[in-house]
Amino acid sequence: MSALIPLSEIPSISLLYRLKHLVPAVSPRISSPSQILNDTICHLSSDITKLEVDCIVNAANRSLLGGGGVDGAIHRAAGPSLLWECRNLGGCQTGDAKITKAYNLPCKKIIHTVGPVYWTEMQNNEDEPERLLRSCYRRSLALAAENGMKTIAFSSISTGVYGYPSDEAADIAIRTVKEFLEGCPQALRKVIFCTFEKKDERAYQKLIPQYFPPTQSDVPQSPTEEETPAVEDSDPPSANLAAQLPDAPTTEPIPQGGPEIKKPKLESVVAESRTLDRDDEKSEDDWEKVDQSEGITPIEKLDDDPVEVDKAPTAADVQSVVSSVADLGSSTEMKQRKE
Numbered sequence: 001m002s003a004l005i006p007l008s009e010i011p012s013i014s015l016l017y018r019l020k021h022l023v024p025a026v027s028p029r030i031s032s033p034s035q036i037l038n039d040t041i042c043h044l045s046s047d048i049t050k051l052e053v054d055c056i057v058n059a060a061n062r063s064l065l066g067g068g069g070v071d072g073a074i075h076r077a078a079g080p081s082l083l084w085e086c087r088n089l090g091g092c093q094t095g096d097a098k099i100t101k102a103y104n105l106p107c108k109k110i111i112h113t114v115g116p117v118y119w120t121e122m123q124n125n126e127d128e129p130e131r132l133l134r135s136c137y138r139r140s141l142a143l144a145a146e147n148g149m150k151t152i153a154f155s156s157i158s159t160g161v162y163g164y165p166s167d168e169a170a171d172i173a174i175r176t177v178k179e180f181l182e183g184c185p186q187a188l189r190k191v192i193f194c195t196f197e198k199k200d201e202r203a204y205q206k207l208i209p210q211y212f213p214p215t216q217s218d219v220p221q222s223p224t225e226e227e228t229p230a231v232e233d234s235d236p237p238s239a240n241l242a243a244q245l246p247d248a249p250t251t252e253p254i255p256q257g258g259p260e261i262k263k264p265k266l267e268s269v270v271a272e273s274r275t276l277d278r279d280d281e282k283s284e285d286d287w288e289k290v291d292q293s294e295g296i297t298p299i300e301k302l303d304d305d306p307v308e309v310d311k312a313p314t315a316a317d318v319q320s321v322v323s324s325v326a327d328l329g330s331s332t333e334m335k336q337r338k339e
Contacts, residue, residue, distance in 0.1 A: 004106050005044075006052045007151055010192055013208060014038040017218040024219065025209040033213040037181060041212055042192040045201045049077040051194065054149040055099070055109040057140045059157045062091050062114050064098065069160040070196065074110065078103040082110070095135035097143050109149060111140045115158030118165070130172055133158055137176040145187040153192040156200040170203035174211050 014035070016022040048056050048070060058074045061067045064086040066075035075082055081103045092098050097113035116132035136157050144152045154173065158164035170193075177191050193208075195201040 002047065002050055004052055005046060005050050007190065010042050010044055010051070010053075010190070012039050012190075013041045013043065013212050014215075014218045016043065017214040018220065022205065022209055022214075024214050028213040029210045030213060033215045033218075035215045035217065036185065037178065038212055038215060038218055040181060040189065040191060041177065041208070042190055043195070043204050043208060044192070045195045047073070047196070048153055048155050048194045049073055049105055051153050051192070052106045053151040053153050053190070053192065054107060055102075055111055055144055055147075055152050056105070056107050056194075057097075057152065057154045057157070058110055058112045059155050059160065059162075060092065060112040060114055062094065064089055064092050064112050070155045074105070078105050078110065086112070095132040095139070097136065097139040099143050099147060107153075109144075109147060111143055111152075113137075113140050113157060115162055115164065118158065118163040129158075129164065130168075133164065133169060133172050134176050137173055138180065141177065141180045141188070141191075145184065150188060151190040151192070152188060153194045156193075156195055156197070159197070159200055166197075166199045166203040167207070170200065170207050174204075174207055178211055 011019070011021070013022065017024070017038075056074070058071055059069065060071050066072055066083060066086075082100060085100045089098050089100070092112060092114050094114045094116055097111050099109055099111050102108055102110050113136040115136050116129045118129050121128040121132060137154070140154070141152070154177075156166070156169060157173070159166050159169045173193065181188065181191065193204050195204055
């Protein structure tokens with residue numbers, strides 16, 4: 001069983017425009033929109049027997065004893081008591097309407113109206129179908145107001161097996177309701193067009209904007225140029241970014257809590273490096289030149305001839321030499337024994 005639909009969940013024309021479920025007409029037949037009418041008229045596609053409104057309008061036959069389509073659905077949902085009450089009404093003429101209790105339905109009352117059979121009435125008079133259908137809506141609206149009903153939901157009258165074209169029927173329904181509300185603005189608080197078949201839904205979606213164009217509050221306005229905040233001219237992002245960057249560090253970072261690291265001066269390091277490079281390139285001849293330039297006397301070469309000693313060795317010198325020779329001999333002998 002589908003859930004009931006409270007009145008608060010039935011969208012008005014204003015809400016349908018804001019939700020973009022209705023498209024405004026390019027050239028509407030009515031040039032002056034009405035916020036009151038747009039808030040009063042509603043449209044939805046649903047099962048009319050689930051609406052929690054004051055009264056619903058049944059597309060009945062002349063016997064009022066139930067039939068097919070929406071008529072049969074309403075009788076089944078309301079229960080057998082509705083049929084018993086309808087038997088006592090003596091039927092209903094085409095274009096007229098009668099009211100009963102709703103019994104098991106969530107609404108308070110049911111208004112039964114008999115729409116025209118389109119092709120039958122057209123054979124009698126081309127204007128007769130429109131006159132009779134218009135009368136159905138007028139009599140239903142008046143009957144609701146007379147019985148203190150403030151919210152009323154219409155099914156699509158005569159568009160089922162009675163063959164009335166959906167576009168023509170919707171046009172008559174919309175114009176008749178609009179005329180009634182303009183003549184009796186306080187009579188009803190909500191008038192709902194409840195469609196079930198897709199062809200009826202499309203007809204109302206197309207024709208409602210023709211007679212009920214949106215107001216300024218119904219259609220959200222896009223921000224204009226005046227409302228759009230102007231962007232002030234500023235420096236290029238790169239210039240702003242460069243101005244915000246910190247200066248490059250000139251000293252080595254010092255670890256937190258650690259001793260300060262002394263950095264040798266760059267000039268002394270470079271000078272020392274250059275000196276070492278020059279020293280590596282010097283040859284032996286260069287070194288001799290450097291020695292001479294610094295006042296150092298070149299080392300004299302040793303002759304192969306022995307050096308003459310002017311005075312003779314003393315006895316102590318001789319004894320020292322003998323002791324050294326003896327020690328050398330003793331050491332050599334011990335080494336040979338070990339071997």
